[in-house]
Amino acid sequence: MQHIPVLLNEVIKSLNIEKNGIYIDGTFGNGGHTKEILKYLSSNGRVLGFDRDPLAFKSGKKINDSRLLLFNDVFSNILKYTTQLNLNKKINGMILDLGLSSFQIKNSKRGFSFQKNGPLDMRMNPLLGFSLSQKLNFLKEEKLSKILKNFGNEKYAKKIAFLIKKYQKKKPILTTFELVKIIKQAVPLKYPFKNPATRTFLALRIYINQELKELKKILNISLKILKPGAILAIISFNSSEDRIIKNFFKKNSSIIKVPMGLPITETELKKRSKKKIENFKKIKPTKKEINTNKKSRSAILRFAKIL
Structure with a gap:
């Protein structure tokens, strides 16, 4: 059973990978994005892969590459690990693919699919x-x-x-x-x-799976762990996710206006009025990709540069 990562070429291009860089794949899944990122890294580069699904973690452990560090945890806990590894503000980019993997959907025991009969579970x-x-x-x-x-x-x-x-x-x-x-x-x-x-x-x-809460948490965490110039790339598959991502990018790419007369220090004023990201863009899959991979038809890739 072949798993085809959605918008793979577009993700790699958007990340603008540095060969000695450190990257996070917050939704490791079947490792499609991670494997491609590793191709662009030198022996000094690294990828931190996260997935809450123990089966994805088990599968990922079979990848024999010292540049890959895998963690079986939700991506809202990423800050804990980057802090332990002293990597905050040293990460060059992060990819989040918010869709289910083909293996999760096609495994009837997981209960994700309405086309296959199985236990009504749905837990990641x-x-x-x-x-x-x-x-x-x-x-x-x-x-x-x-x-x-x-x-x-x-x-x-x-x-x-x-x-x-x-x-x-x-x-x-x-x-x-x-x-x-x-x-x-x-x-x-x-x-x-x-x-x-x-x-x-x-x-x-x-x-x-509390997916929207998880998404909101990791978006805020991204500003704490990604270095200036780093790229945050996110693929969403439904309007609820995309709305949260779009609003986050808009909010943090504009200067916050502070009303006159507020008791606020100059330092705090500069902090609040400073843009945190820029150049955010949106990409949808081509007709060719949709014909090859039906799962991609609702996908939207949004990415931005951290300031």
């Missing part, structure tokens, strides 16, 4: 916390509806939430196909090429 790290099946038992209908609406932009959020809770009065939802069957009762099949469960599965995956 199946060794920690509660599965989605367990979590659904504790979620109230109103809260569930908000999750589907806010994280998945699901138009039929209320109806889906109602039917899920109605079903659970008889028995717990244990498998992906059980959940899909419930969703199909609530969502009219307007588009034959799009599964009605798409938005619900996205929303619940984001919720169970």
Whole structure:
């Protein structure tokens, strides 16, 4: 089973790799971006790879390269490791690919796919916390509806939430196909090429893994660990992620205006009014890539230079 990294050439070009540089792959996955970055590094260069999925970590350990350091942890904990390694403000670039890997999607035991029947889990790290099946038992209908609406932009959020809770009065939802069957009762099949469960599965995956909270944390951390001139590159696959990234780039690439008369020191004023990033850009996959790799069709790469 071949995994094709999305926007690989564009990521490498945007990172503008220095041969002796230190880079972070915050979402190691199957190592596609990491392996490509390593090709451009000298023996003095390094890549720090992070992934919360223990299977991705185990797979990555098979890469025999002394320039690669791997960590089985969420990327919101990256600051802990860069501090321990005395690497803060010494990192030349960071890539985050926020999509699922092909191996996660196609492994029916993980519960990510609405096209394969398996345990309703969806945890990036199946060794920690509660599965989605367990979590659904504790979620109230109103809260569930908000999750589907806010994280998945699901138009039929209320109806889906109602039917899920109605079903659970008889028995717990244990498998992906059980959940899909419930969703199909609530969502009219307007588009034959799009599964009605798409938005619900996205929303619940984001919720169970706290993905948007993780993203907000790592964006703020990036300003503490990346050196001036470093590149932060992020690939998102849904509007919720992209909105957070876009707003972060906009906020930190403009000068903050401080109202007159505020009791603030000159040093603090300079600190607050200073831009932190510049030259942020957006790239979408070409038609050729989309035809080769269907997963890339919703991908957006945003990257910026740290000041």
